[in-house]
Amino acid sequence: MVGVTCEAITKVLGDVKAVDNLCLEIKPGELFFLLGPSGCGKTTMLRMIAGFYQPDAGRILFDGHDVSRVPPHKRHTGMVFQNYALWPHMTVWQNVAYGLRMHKVPDADQHRRVQRALDLVQMTVYAERIPNQLSGGQQQRVALARALVLEPDVVLLDEPLSNLDAQLRLDMRQQITRIHGEIQRTMIYVTHDQSEALSMADRMAVMHRGRVVQVGTPRDLYTRPRTAFVAAFIGETNLLSGQLQETGSLLSVHTPVGVLQAAPASAKLTTGDAVHCSVRPEAFRLCRDAPAPTATTVNCLPGEVQSIMYLGHHEQYVIRLPQDTLVKVVENNPLVRTAEVGEQVYLLCTPQDVVVLPREAANA
Amino acid sequence: MPRWRRRYQLTPLTLLFLLLLGVFFALFMLYPLAYVCANAFVVQERFSLVFFKLMLTNPTTRTIIVNSLNLALATTLVTTLISLPLAWLMVRYEVHGKGLLNGCMLLPMIMPPFVGAIGMRQLLARFGSLNLLLLDLGFIDYPIDWLGDGGFIGIVIVEALHLYPIMYLNLAAALANVDPSLEEAARNVGASGLKLFRTVTFPLMLPGYFAGAILVFIWAFTDLGTPLIFDYRDVIAVQIFTMVTDIHENPMGYAFVVLVMLLTLIFFAVSKRFVGGRRYEMLARGHVVSAVQRASFDMTLVIYLAVLGVTALALLPHVSVVLTSLSGRWFFSVLPTAYTFTHYGSVFAHPLTLLSIKNSLFLSSLSTLLDVLLGIAIAYILARRQFPGKGLLDAMAMLPLALPGLVLAFGYIGAFSGTLLDARVNPVPLLIISYSVRRLPYMVRAAYAGFQQTSVTLEEASLNVGAGPLRTLYHITLPLVFAHLVAGAILSFSFAMLEVSDSLILALTERYYPITKAIYALLGRLADGPYIASAMGVLGMALLAASLFLAGRFLGRRMGELFRA
Numbered sequence: 001m002v003g004v005t006c007e008a009i010t011k012v013l014g015d016v017k018a019v020d021n022l023c024l025e026i027k028p029g030e031l032f033f034l035l036g037p038s039g040c041g042k043t044t045m046l047r048m049i050a051g052f053y054q055p056d057a058g059r060i061l062f063d064g065h066d067v068s069r070v071p072p073h074k075r076h077t078g079m080v081f082q083n084y085a086l087w088p089h090m091t092v093w094q095n096v097a098y099g100l101r102m103h104k105v106p107d108a109d110q111h112r113r114v115q116r117a118l119d120l121v122q123m124t125v126y127a128e129r130i131p132n133q134l135s136g137g138q139q140q141r142v143a144l145a146r147a148l149v150l151e152p153d154v155v156l157l158d159e160p161l162s163n164l165d166a167q168l169r170l171d172m173r174q175q176i177t178r179i180h181g182e183i184q185r186t187m188i189y190v191t192h193d194q195s196e197a198l199s200m201a202d203r204m205a206v207m208h209r210g211r212v213v214q215v216g217t218p219r220d221l222y223t224r225p226r227t228a229f230v231a232a233f234i235g236e237t238n239l240l241s242g243q244l245q246e247t248g249s250l251l252s253v254h255t256p257v258g259v260l261q262a263a264p265a266s267a268k269l270t271t272g273d274a275v276h277c278s279v280r281p282e283a284f285r286l287c288r289d290a291p292a293p294t295a296t297t298v299n300c301l302p303g304e305v306q307s308i309m310y311l312g313h314h315e316q317y318v319i320r321l322p323q324d325t326l327v328k329v330v331e332n333n334p335l336v337r338t339a340e341v342g343e344q345v346y347l348l349c350t351p352q353d354v355v356v357l358p359r360e361a362a363n364a
Numbered sequence: 365m366p367r368w369r370r371r372y373q374l375t376p377l378t379l380l381f382l383l384l385l386g387v388f389f390a391l392f393m394l395y396p397l398a399y400v401c402a403n404a405f406v407v408q409e410r411f412s413l414v415f416f417k418l419m420l421t422n423p424t425t426r427t428i429i430v431n432s433l434n435l436a437l438a439t440t441l442v443t444t445l446i447s448l449p450l451a452w453l454m455v456r457y458e459v460h461g462k463g464l465l466n467g468c469m470l471l472p473m474i475m476p477p478f479v480g481a482i483g484m485r486q487l488l489a490r491f492g493s494l495n496l497l498l499l500d501l502g503f504i505d506y507p508i509d510w511l512g513d514g515g516f517i518g519i520v521i522v523e524a525l526h527l528y529p530i531m532y533l534n535l536a537a538a539l540a541n542v543d544p545s546l547e548e549a550a551r552n553v554g555a556s557g558l559k560l561f562r563t564v565t566f567p568l569m570l571p572g573y574f575a576g577a578i579l580v581f582i583w584a585f586t587d588l589g590t591p592l593i594f595d596y597r598d599v600i601a602v603q604i605f606t607m608v609t610d611i612h613e614n615p616m617g618y619a620f621v622v623l624v625m626l627l628t629l630i631f632f633a634v635s636k637r638f639v640g641g642r643r644y645e646m647l648a649r650g651h652v653v654s655a656v657q658r659a660s661f662d663m664t665l666v667i668y669l670a671v672l673g674v675t676a677l678a679l680l681p682h683v684s685v686v687l688t689s690l691s692g693r694w695f696f697s698v699l700p701t702a703y704t705f706t707h708y709g710s711v712f713a714h715p716l717t718l719l720s721i722k723n724s725l726f727l728s729s730l731s732t733l734l735d736v737l738l739g740i741a742i743a744y745i746l747a748r749r750q751f752p753g754k755g756l757l758d759a760m761a762m763l764p765l766a767l768p769g770l771v772l773a774f775g776y777i778g779a780f781s782g783t784l785l786d787a788r789v790n791p792v793p794l795l796i797i798s799y800s801v802r803r804l805p806y807m808v809r810a811a812y813a814g815f816q817q818t819s820v821t822l823e824e825a826s827l828n829v830g831a832g833p834l835r836t837l838y839h840i841t842l843p844l845v846f847a848h849l850v851a852g853a854i855l856s857f858s859f860a861m862l863e864v865s866d867s868l869i870l871a872l873t874e875r876y877y878p879i880t881k882a883i884y885a886l887l888g889r890l891a892d893g894p895y896i897a898s899a900m901g902v903l904g905m906a907l908l909a910a911s912l913f914l915a916g917r918f919l920g921r922r923m924g925e926l927f928r929a
Contacts, residue, residue, distance in 0.1 A: 052824055072827040073836075079828045085821035089843050098839070099829030150829055 001028035002063045002153040002186050004049060009058035011044055018044040020210035021058075026188060028063075031180045033197040034190045036207035037233065042190045043082075043158055045207075049188060050156050051075045062153060073102075078147030079156040083163065084139045086131035092118070092142050093127040099150045117149035120179060137168045144176075148183060155187040161196065173200055194234045198222065206230050226266055228357050231278040238284075238327040240277040241359065244269055251356050253277055256323040261298045262354035274359035281330040283353035286317065286338045287346045299354065301347045303327075305339050319347060375833075378749060381741055382757070388738075389760045392797050393767070396775025397625065403778065404618035415619035425616075429623070432585055432600040435519060439584035440577050442524035443531040446674060447576075450528075451535035453667045457659040465671045472678035473529035476862045476908060477522055478589035478880060479901035482887065482894070483684030484522045485594060493684070497698045515594035523584045525678040530583075531576040538572020539565070578635040582628055586768035589864035592884065600624055601770055601865070608869050611778055621774045632766050682905060689898035707899040710892065716874060717900055720882035723871075727792065727878055728860035731799035735856040738800070739807030740849065744841075746808075747815035748823075761808045764801050769865035772798055776870060791870045795878070798866040803856040810852030814845030851915040858911035862904050879904060 006024040010017065019041040026032045034042040047053045049060060051072030060068045067075055086095050096117055100110045118124045121141035131139055140160060147155055160176070161169045177200050180187055191197055197204045198218040205215045206229075214226045225231035228239055242255030251262045253275060260277050269275065291300065303319040306326065315334035319327050329347060331338060339345045405411055419425045454465065487493050495507040542565055550564040566573075588601040596602070600620055607617030659667060689707050691700030711717045742761050746754065764772070776794045777787050787794050818841065826836040842849070867878040877885065879900060886897035 050824075050828060052827075071832075072824070073830050073832050075828075076830075077828060079825065081821045081825060083819065083821055085819060085825040087822055087825070087840055087844075098826070098831075102826075102829060102831040102835065146825070146829065 001184065003028040004154055004186060004188065005059075005061040005064075006045070006049075007059045007061065009045065009048065009055045009060065011041075011048060011053060011055050013044065013053075017210050019048070019055075022207075022210065022212055024205060024212060024215070026186060027203075029184055029186055031177070031187045031189065031200060031202045033201040033204035034188065034207060035194060035197040035204050035234075036192065038192055040207040041210040042192075042207050046079075046156050046158055046188060046190045049154065050077050050079050076150070076153045077156050078150060078152035078154070080140075080143045080147050080158065080160045082159045084131075084143040086139055086142055086146075088131055090130070091127065092123060092129050092131070092134070095131070095142060096146045096149050099146065103150065113149055114145075117145040120148065120182065121145045121175070136164050137172065140164065140172065141175075144179070148179070151183075151185075153186065155183075155185055157187065157189040159191055160189075162191070162193070169196075176200065198234070206233060208233075223355075224266060225278065225355060225357070228276045228278065228359075231276075231355065231357065235280060236328065237278045237280055240279070240325065240327070242275055242277055244271055244273045244275050244356070247271055250351055253354075253356060257303075257321040257325050258301055260354050261351045262356045263351045265356040267356075267358050269356065269358065276357045276359055278355040278357055279327070279349055279353055281316070281328040282314075282332065283349050284327070284329040285348040286319075286329055286331060287348060288339055288343070290346050291348065298351060299347075299349045303345055303347060305341050305343050305345055308337070308341060310334070319345065321347075378745060378751075382745070382751075382753075385738075385742070385757070392776075392801055393760070393763065393772075396772065396779040399779035400618050400621050400625075400771070400775045403615055404622040407615075415615055416623070419616070419619055419623065428598050428600055428603055431516070431598050435516065435523075435591075435599060436581045436585035438516075438520045439523045439527065440581045442520060443528040443580050444573075444577070446524065446528040447531040447535050450670060450674065451532055451539055453670060455536050455539045456656060457663055457667060458656050459659040459664050459667050465667070468671055468675045469532055470529050471675055472525055473527070476589075476864075476901070476904060477526035477587070478593065478862070478864050478883070479685055479898075479905060480526060480681040481519075481522045481590045481593035482883075482898060482901060483681035483688065484518055486684045486688055487681060488518055488521075493698050500698065514598075515591070515596035518594050519590050519596055522590050522681065523587060525681070527580045527583055528674070528678070530579050534572050534576025534579075535569065538569040538575075541572070542568045574635045578631055582631060582766070582768065585627070585631075586624060586770050586865075588770055588868060589880070589884075592868070593887065604770055604774055605865075605869060608774065608777055608872075611774075611781070617774065618778065621771050624768060625771050628766060628768060628771075685898045685901050685905075688895060689902045691895065707892065707895045708903075710896045711899050711903065714896060716877065716882055716885065717896060719875070720877045720879050721900075721903075723876060724861050724878040724880075727795050727799060728857050731796045731803070731860050732853055732857040734796065734800040735803055735807040736849065736853050738804060739811050739852060739856075740842075742804075743808050743811035743815055744837075747812055748820065762805050764803075765805045767802075769798070769802055769863070770869070772801065773866045773869035787870050788872050791872060791876050795866065795870050795876070798870060799860040799863055800856070802863070802866065803859055806855050806859075807852040810848045810855070811845060814848030815841070818844045854911045854915040858908045858915075862908055 004024070004026040006022055009019050009022045011019040022041070022045060024045075034045060036042045044053065048055050051067070051070060051074075055068055058068075059066050062075075086092075087098070090098065093114060096114045097110055100113060105113070114127075115124065118127060121144050123138060123141050123145060126134060126138060126142075131142070134142065140163075144160070157176075161172050164172060173196060176189075189197075189200070201218050203215065203217055204221065205212045206221065207213065208229050214221060214230050216224075221230060221234055225234065231237045232239065240255045240257060240260070242253040242260070244251060245254045245259070246252040247264075247269065249264070251264060251269070253260045253262060255277060262277060265275075290302075301321055303321040306318045306320045308318075309316045314330050314332045315337070317329045317331070317339070319329055321327060327347070404415060405413070407414055419429070450469065454462070454469070459465070485492070489495075490507050490509065495504070498504045499507065546568065547560060547564055550560050555563055586601055588605055591597070591599050591602050592605070597606075600623070604617055604620050604624070607614055607620070611617055687700055690703050690705070692702030692704040692706075711721075742757065745751075746758055746761075776785075776798060780786055780794060781788065785793050822840055822844065823836050826840045827833070831839060861878075862880060863878070864880050867880045868884060871877050871881045874885070883897045883900050883904075886893040886900070
């Protein structure tokens, strides 16, 4: 198993800094995700790891060896392309065997390994088809087999599921996770789909404008985002701007809608700093009557229901707080409506649900 | 690797190739042109316009220039009149057998006009088939001078009947591109019929029209073969041809060539400006309305009559060539009075004809090989690499489209005389190079289209599993663009076989005559010369038709795109 290190990588494409002084440490055997909106530089970074681009500055290391100047055909990476890139003039079998042929693997060996790779992705029965006769999902699996058959040091996946329909996408997530477990190889997976990343990743990096904003486990990034961008990009959130008043075992933030108590922040903050408070819609609890404050529900905001949307498994309210601030609240498994449009309500949340973020990072 | 080379993905191999290419273009395109210019403008080591003053003041040369312009203008006009209604019928009506009709439309283009002219002369001569037929039927009492003005009308007819498919392709594409909702909007405010066409549809087609018109105009303006066959000497092309023999004594030849170059450039610039300035963004199509309607029975009849009628007319000269090649006796009669195959026998027995066929096969094969190699490499670099000067390379590879063969060949004769490549000593190298330079744009376009259709990721996927760049090219890229390459190669080969102006000008001794020059030489001979020439012409047509059919099989519907501007 091979670890991948990116040291201060910069890449300019045209006039744009696609990747900007990026550092990453990917551990051996990890299923690592690069997540970000389109144009954030994640595919550019992946292509540099594959060797299709060379970094303008910085180094890429595989297990400590500098591979920045190694051409793509000598890197031992296995890439799955977004459009699969199956060669239309070859059968499924020939597509998978091509790399072995290029490495002059003996025929008997070739046969065995292609067979095993096709078995792994459950495509053995289609071996003699040509790519045009396969569905998108099948092509996807052939592309995966082709990337895996050479037992590459690193498997690179460039938005592999983006061309599949929703049901198939869910199915393939499980397949890829299973395959990762079976082959025990480092995988780097690029996507803009946060639910893909949250459900599959060992660890993930969120990218924005060519830089890594935060690295961590899915749970880390969802519950403890370090910037407003991460908070808003992964899941939905309400951002309330305010000013830090008190630090200590609990932070207290003065906002236009009232004072919020929050758990200590990961970023270094001092009294008087401009901050954002991020509260997930599902973290709010909706009450019709003002409750007595307890130790766990210290935050209580009065508001008025502006609109309600019923979505089956949950119900989404938009609440108007003082100063015309609007927040979203989600109630899961809604058997009955808690409040109707126009009613006065109270929003409760615990300090652990309020994440305090530095304000200037909002547009980083 | 230096930063700029990394940025532009330039391997040493690519750099070396670009360098060699630069030398090739400089030597065989720019240098001959510069040489011609130098000789036209420099008199006794000083810049002078004396030849041009002479050319424009001398009444004889003035007539010659005016004749050439008139010829080109008349040809363009006639092709427009033929093609516009046909394009309208074919684009706006859905009719059974449209593919077949479209094939018919392209047929005349593949028939070499050089050969057609021979037949046309036979048909329209003072005592040619047409006049004799009309006399026999009693419609006229005296033969009519169809060729008019010493052959002017005949040339216009032959060229128009050869070139209208080019106009048609461009007009049809332009018309198909006009958003039907724009016409509907015009109808909605009260325009209809011809008025609608004149005020909305045609103005929207103008860029396409000009693209076609400029090709036709320049082709007719610089065509050498047709006027030569009609023995119509007062046009620039023929003048230049005759001046090749005394190229060192008479600098007027250079001046004429420069004039052709300048006029060609001006025409292209004007049309580009016109086309460029008026490229309309058609509206986005929300609700796609189609202007195509099913042809009624009557309309179907009209369409078939129009297309087949024009095609038949265009093929008439070639039919006449076939008849000539088969005729034992054809003298003062509508049709030959006796038929024979002996002329075909003579083609393979006669030393001049046999040698010329061998020469042409040899020259065309080598020039095609050169085209294929250069074309693949240029197209690949254009499609797959980023580098400064890419636009220049593209322009250089496409320049021969705008460069009349006449100009290039004349430049070669002058620029390389006294060197290793002197055409009077041995024209073979220059013939090969001129054939391939002139057909390079077709090859580059064909290969480029192939590379464009082949996603880069297919190559990257191959690199990713360990195949080096050359092995990727061999295993992945070339197999995927193979059909395009074959089509391009077939086109280059067949056009080289029947190339006229380069062959006539560069091949100066009988030993090196290619087919076209041999045909020309035979025509000048009395007795059976014209018959054998016709037989060779028929063989040439058969070859061209067969190879274009093959190319069409490989390229399918995209064939027409090669002939559009």
